[in-house]
Amino acid sequence: MIFRQFFDAESSTYTYLMASGQGREAVIIDPVREQLEHYLAAVTALELKLVKAIDTHTHADHITALGALRDRTGCVTLMGEFTKAECVSMSVREGERIDIDGVQLKALYTPGHTDESFSFVLRPERPAAVFTGDVLLIRGTGRTDFQGGDPHKSWDSIVNTLFRLPDDTLVYPAHDYKGWTASSIGEEKRHNPRLAGKDEAAYVDIMRNLNLANPKLMDVAVPANLACGKT
Ligand code: FE2
Numbered sequence: 001m002i003f004r005q006f007f008d009a010e011s012s013t014y015t016y017l018m019a020s021g022q023g024r025e026a027v028i029i030d031p032v033r034e035q036l037e038h039y040l041a042a043v044t045a046l047e048l049k050l051v052k053a054i055d056t057h058t059h060a061d062h063i064t065a066l067g068a069l070r071d072r073t074g075c076v077t078l079m080g081e082f083t084k085a086e087c088v089s090m091s092v093r094e095g096e097r098i099d100i101d102g103v104q105l106k107a108l109y110t111p112g113h114t115d116e117s118f119s120f121v122l123r124p125e126r127p128a129a130v131f132t133g134d135v136l137l138i139r140g141t142g143r144t145d146f147q148g149g150d151p152h153k154s155w156d157s158i159v160n161t162l163f164r165l166p167d168d169t170l171v172y173p174a175h176d177y178k179g180w181t182a183s184s185i186g187e188e189k190r191h192n193p194r195l196a197g198k199d200e201a202a203y204v205d206i207m208r209n210l211n212l213a214n215p216k217l218m219d220v221a222v223p224a225n226l227a228c229g230k231t
Helices: 033-045 066-073 151-160 185-191 200-208 218-226
Strands: 002-008 013-019 025-029 049-054 076-080 090-092 097-100 103-109 118-122 129-133 170-173
Touching: 002 033, 013 033, 013 170, 025 097, 025 103, 033 049, 033 066, 049 066, 049 097, 066 076, 151 200, 170 185
Parallel strands: 025 049, 049 076, 076 090, 129 170
Antiparallel strands: 002 013, 013 025, 097 103, 103 118, 118 129
């Protein structure tokens, strides 16, 4: 299997490119518009045909490459069914499976960071990895104070959906700010400081008291991303 993790240093965003092998159809998750040429170079070098581009949610801190990738490759753009981005060409529901030329993904509805966030499980019959967007980060969780975010829903999505995956399922989030590149469900259960040994009330209290500034690109990125990054 081909698996590549890209990093956008400006927004600390991770993007994932996958295909079952060289020369096959490929999928990309959470691409950043500024890195478009980088992704296309990788697709060309690995002789892939990009057929799907997925956003886990409407990002507030960077502009998505979904629209640009669709223009350049003809790929299908995909988000969860509750997205307000009317530009996406395909939406998926909770539990729906997507097959990209042998790469199997299963959509999980995991609201909390936003009200339309989905996660995607790789190889759902025996989970290898989960792309969690911003709902579950490595040793952290995505903020819940805008875009329909809700700390109770975040807790429910993490504890009652993501933490039911096998402990050895790798966790690949949409961001990291400290140099982590991957984690696992078991590792986050044991070591995530917002979750380990906490109950829902304690978690909600933490999330309500983060006092974070808005992302500097938010007023630009959210409207742009509702148009798949076409500004
Ligand atoms: Fe986000």
